[in-house]
Amino acid sequence: MNEKLKEILIHELETELGVVKKINVQQIADQIYNIGFQCIMCGKCCRRDFGDNRVAITTTEIHNIENESDLKWEEIAEPFITEAESPEEECKINSADGLIDEDGNIHTFGWMLKRKKNGDCSFIPDDATNNRCGIYKLRPLLCSTYPFYIEGFKLNTSECEGIGKEISHQESCELAELVLKRYILELEDTILTYKNYIGFKTGDNSLNIAESDLKQGYLNYIIHYSEGSCRIRKKI
Numbered sequence: 274m275n276e277k278l279k280e281i282l283i284h285e286l287e288t289e290l291g292v293v294k295k296i297n298v299q300q301i302a303d304q305i306y307n308i309g310f311q312c313i314m315c316g317k318c319c320r321r322d323f324g325d326n327r328v329a330i331t332t333t334e335i336h337n338i339e340n341e342s343d344l345k346w347e348e349i350a351e352p353f354i355t356e357a358e359s360p361e362e363e364c365k366i367n368s369a370d371g372l373i374d375e376d377g378n379i380h381t382f383g384w385m386l387k388r389k390k391n392g393d394c395s396f397i398p399d400d401a402t403n404n405r406c407g408i409y410k411l412r413p414l415l416c417s418t419y420p421f422y423i424e425g426f427k428l429n430t431s432e433c434e435g436i437g438k439e440i441s442h443q444e445s446c447e448l449a450e451l452v453l454k455r456y457i458l459e460l461e462d463t464i465l466t467y468k469n470y471i472g473f474k475t476g477d478n479s480l481n482i483a484e485s486d487l488k489q490g491y492l493n494y495i496i497h498y499s500e501g502s503c504r505i506r507k508k509i
């Protein structure tokens with residue numbers, strides 16, 4: 274991403290943020306009320322077997338969990354990766370997208386909640402019959418607002434068996450406020466990420482180097498996020 278493109282993206286996101294801040298929360302609440310929702314504790318949004326369970330988490334939310342628990346950053350979050358079926362595929366996708374630099378580092382944007390080896394969220398119990406979130410009161414906004422989200426100024430829903438169930442007016446209002454808060458927080462986080470972003474060089478050998486790292490049991494990630502960037506060696 275060159276400087277000009279960076280400027281354009283930041284300008285577009287700042288304009289979007291200005292519009293979002295004027296969205297009427299009551300209108301969102303009414304839509305949620307009409308759609309209906311009640312969590313049935315199926316745990317499907319937390320477990321990998323049921324589809325894409327990546328949970329994007331902002332820097333502010335990671336700090337919040339750190340401050341309110343004994344958990345450290347690396348126990349909470351990991352680089353936001355693709356939904357590839359294998360690390361080999363992960364390398365190929367990133368290479369095709371020009372996201373592996375000349376030293377074989379895979380560049381990612383932002384963080385997601387850490388997942389276990391089996392792909393389930395780190396905070397869901399191993400026992401598949403128990404779907405109680407281990408950080409319920411501190412869980413990110415993506416979790417507490419699921420299956421609702423705003424995109425292109427419109428309320429959308431993800432797949433969820435709880436949709437259509439009765440919800441009270443008060444719960445609809447609380448949920449609407451959280452959905453809007455999440456939208457604003459994510460936009461602010463992304464704007465800061467772009468502002469702090471520094472480009473990198475790719476090379477003819479980028480993919481080969483990453484694949485050779487993988488043979489040795491790890492991949493190197495450089496994460497661009499709202500506080501700058503950092504490098505993580507992830508055991509595979």
Ligand code: SF4
Nearest residue numbers: 319394396397406416
């Ligand atoms: S943090 Fe809690 S609610 Fe969110 S995915 Fe993990 S277990 Fe599920």
